[in-house]
Amino acid sequence: MAKISNETIKKLADLLDKIVILKGWAEKFDGIAFKVVLNFINNRFGDKIPDNLNTAIDGIVDSVEKEDYKAAETQFAELMAQLIKTPLIDGTEEEVEAYKTIIAGIDGLVRSFLEKREKES
Numbered sequence: 001m002a003k004i005s006n007e008t009i010k011k012l013a014d015l016l017d018k019i020v021i022l023k024g025w026a027e028k029f030d031g032i033a034f035k036v037v038l039n040f041i042n043n044r045f046g047d048k049i050p051d052n053l054n055t056a057i058d059g060i061v062d063s064v065e066k067e068d069y070k071a072a073e074t075q076f077a078e079l080m081a082q083l084i085k086t087p088l089i090d091g092t093e094e095e096v097e098a099y100k101t102i103i104a105g106i107d108g109l110v111r112s113f114l115e116k117r118e119k120e121s
Contacts, residue, residue, distance in 0.1 A: 002054055003046030009038045011061045019110075021117070053079070073103050 017031035056079045063072035077099035081091075089095040 001047050001049060002051055004038075004042050004049065004054055004057060008054075008058050008061050009035065009042060011065055013038055015061070015064060019114070053083075056082075069107070073100055073107070076103055 013031055013035035016034045020030055020034075021027060022030050056075060060072050060075045060079070063069070063075060074096075077096045080099040080103075081095045086095045086098065089098065
């Protein structure tokens with residue numbers, strides 16, 4: 001069991017800072033706030049994170065940072081399949097594909113929201 005690395009927390013905070021755009025003075029501090037919150041959660045619960053989960057999180061964050069969203073989608077789907085016992089398809093390729101479909105749907109919603117927000121700015 002190990003905590004998430006400081007490097008991964010910094011990358012996650014930076015990614016969240018890019019996604020979440022606040023108005024006014026709050027925008028200058030949201031990246032710092034994300035890092036503080038992530039560090040707090042990590043310090044509080046990080047010792048309960050299995051090492052293989054840390055490795056998976058690092059891989060997903062690295063893929064997103066490199067904008068390799070297909071790799072991140074696959075890694076996240078495999079992680080979800082590993083963590084969630086899915087009735088009837090547990091441990092099969094269909095389970096991973098089901099999670100990929102869910103992730104693609106969420107991705108589409110987020111991208112649509114961000115594009116709409118950009119047009120409004």
